[in-house]
Amino acid sequence: MSDCDKCERLLQGYLDRELTRDEFEVAEMHLDECDYCRRRYRFEESLRQYVRTTAVERMPPGLMEKLAQLRTTDPGPSAPV
């Protein structure tokens, strides 16, 4: 149980690739032997994937032109400010 507590804390960093090498090894070792945490890991991984793919919206057409109009420079030589 204490291992799972530790893994719970490590799981987020593990999924986000934010662990140190040592922490990463501890998490991997634990995932190898704990079915509960492995299931949890797979679920978290698919949830992240799902959020990434479904909640991403592309820029609407026309916005790029509006942003380009905000430029202070022309692609050619321009007067300073």
Next chain:
Amino acid sequence: MGEPETAESEGARRAAMEARDRVRFEEEALALADQVYRVARRFVSTREEAEDLVQDTYARAFRSWQSYTPGTNLRAWLLRILTNLNVDRGRRLQRRPDETPLEEHDYYLANSLAESGGEQVLDQDRVVERLSQDSIVTALSSLPDDFRDVVVLVDIGDFSYADAAQILDIPLGTVMSRLHRGRRLLKAKLADEAAA
């Protein structure tokens, strides 16, 4: 009168270099617009608000381009401007006044709320596939702002914890705890959705 001429041409050379740097800055910033918009879109509730926010961000970025240090993360720099503008805008519109500031007992409440929901989801195989695109978007937008900002930056914006900390001007540990609790809350909301 050799000397003034030299100073003048030196000045002209500098101005030309600055103009060139400025053009390059603007082009590099524009190349990131789609990625900036993705994050903006999940910070606010409508597409129009997101467009306004991105335009305000670029207007300010183009004005204060000299405060950007070349070679550092330009996308994070732009997002820092965007989140500041969004916070100002939130204050101006007085949106969700009951949700800020988020104190420790609120976190506790959110956390304990999420506990049960998270487990419920975990026990249901393939629950993720049963959810619609709308449910994720709705669940994200219903998170308290402080949680949502971190989740959006890391999960939608693909920023590291360190970048998120810099963008939001909060300690790294706060990023981690908000992320953790934000995701738990998200799971709880999605679990409700899946069970409905």
